Structures are given as C-alpha cells and as structure tokens.
Amino acid sequence: MSMKKGTKLKAVDKAQLGAFARLRRSLREVLAQSEEICIAHELTAQRFQALLAIETAGEPISVGDLASELILKHHSAVELADRLAQAKMIERIADKQDKRRVLLRLTPLGAQRLHGAAAAHLESLERLHETLTASLQSVKSSG
Amino acid sequence: MSMKKGTKLKAVDKAQLGAFARLRRSLREVLAQSEEICIAHELTAQRFQALLAIETAGEPISVGDLASELILKHHSAVELADRLAQAKMIERIADKQDKRRVLLRLTPLGAQRLHGAAAAHLESLERLHETLTASLQSVKSSG
C-alpha cells in the first residue's frame, strides 16, 4: 500500500474484471438453481433458509436469533416469520421465561418441505462445488 | 437408486443438514459483504452485476442479452435497465441494424462506480475464497 492516495485501490484490469464477472455469473447460476429447487418444493429461497436455520439450531430459536442467523434486521425476520406462519410452516410460541421473546418451531408441513428441498439440494451439490471452485480459482489466478 | 419409490430422495441426516445450513450461512455472509461494498459505492448488488455484465461483454449488449447474462426474464432486465438509466449509470442506444433492439452502454458515472466496487470486491476475495471452500468441503465430507 505504498501509493500516494492511501485509500485508493489498485485499478482492475480487463482480464480480472472478466474473471470476476464469470464468478458472479456462476454464483447466480447456483442461486437460480437453488431457487428452482425451492419453488418445486413450494418454498422461496429465503423461506428455505429460514426453515433450515430454525431446524438446525440446537434449541428453540427466537425471532431475533433468526435475524442474526440470516444476517437480517430484526423486523425483516419478523416479516419472514409472518409469511412462514401464514403458510403454516412455522408456529410462534411465547417464551415462558422471557415474555418479550417469541420462539419459532417448524410445523410438520414446514419440516416436510425443508427436508424435501434439502435432499434435492444435496443431490446437486457435486456440480455446485465444481462450478464454484472453478470460478473462484479462475479469479484468483487472474489477479 | 434402488429404492421402492423411484423419485424419492435419500433422507437427510442431522449432521448433513447442519453442514448444509453452515454452507448457506457462508453464502449469505459473502453476499452480505458484497452488498455492503456495493452500497458504499452507491450501487445495489443487482446493479453492480448488471454494470459488470455490460462492461465485460465484448460488444454492445442488448436488454435481452443482459437478461440472459443475469438469468432473468426479459422484462426484469428492462426494469433493471430503467433504474440504471434513471440513475445515469447507463444509456440506451437504438440499434441501427435491428430497430427492435436497444443497446446498453455505461456512462462515465457507471464505469466509475463499477470499477470502484469491483476493486473493493477483489480486495476481499481471498477471505471469500477461504470461507466458501471451507464450507463446501464441510458439506461434502458430511454426506
């Protein structure tokens, strides 16, 4: 970092930019395929990940915990929980210890959707892995 | 696939589900950080990727080409182009050869934003690479 303007970053050359574009494109492909699998299981990607977070948490998870796990603001998690509850995939349970908190739990429907979508995702994991590692490698070597 | 119900997938065990949850969490971290960098450069992630696609295409790119590159429906690309044009980051140019087509080109402002954000992204690429490969490896080995 021995440049005149301390905060200025090195300019990006054409090859680097192209490789980076291909990485982003790969990422989009991965997410598009995931979205497709989710839709096939009557889920959106966000709802799938929310169910995943709720299910894999060791203990009952609160709305705030969900926000933290999904890197969201609290109220965004509230809204996500609203939609999931309306779709009968989760239930809100009052926390006996701390009456401010609301715990979230999967319904049988939610669990069924989650496990179906997760299994389908894992089926295509191999290709995902190859796609991503190749793109990552390509960007690194172009730098 | 020697199971009674041909289309039924293998059930996912707890360890696998947990590893997969961590992979999705890593992916979210990567996207959240990217979003943050984009915001700092007065972009959203979608606009950044659109600019990237337009800039790295060899020749002038049309709305339809953009849709294809971003894995979007045509009209979603139209809307994205609308927002980018309104923000003065791209220009629409009528195609002389085929008057149905509209070509997209970066403005100096768009190019500046793109290169700034791209440079910032590449700065943090090393960490991104480690995060993702570790998570991918973890899921694979849990399967």
Add this chain to the structure above:
DNA sequence: CCTCGATATATCGTACCACGATAAAAGATA
C-alpha cells in the same frame, strides 16, 4: 416499589427486484 434504559417484537411506509400477462413495434418468412 418505581422509574429508566435496554432489549425483543411488531407495525407502517418505502424501495428494489422479479415475475406473469399483455401489448406494440420491427424483423423474418410464407
């Protein structure tokens, strides 16, 4: 006990993004 600041959840309005359905203009073809 009571107030006060912090924490947890919820609500409201706004914006971005993406889609299906539909339309209009221009090219391609019979």
Add this chain to the structure above:
DNA sequence: TATCTTTTATCGTGGTACGATATATCGAGG
C-alpha cells in the same frame, strides 16, 4: 401481403428488506 417470431416495454402483484417508530417486557438503581 399476411403471418409468425423476436425484442422491448407496461401493468399489476408478490417477496424481501430497510428506516423510523411503537409497544411490551426485562433488569438495574434509586
């Protein structure tokens, strides 16, 4: 010319996320 296709655009809807704000509860200090 008439028709079919391609390309772009418009309209209405829904999912997601945010900032600002509100309400309830908890916990600490007086």
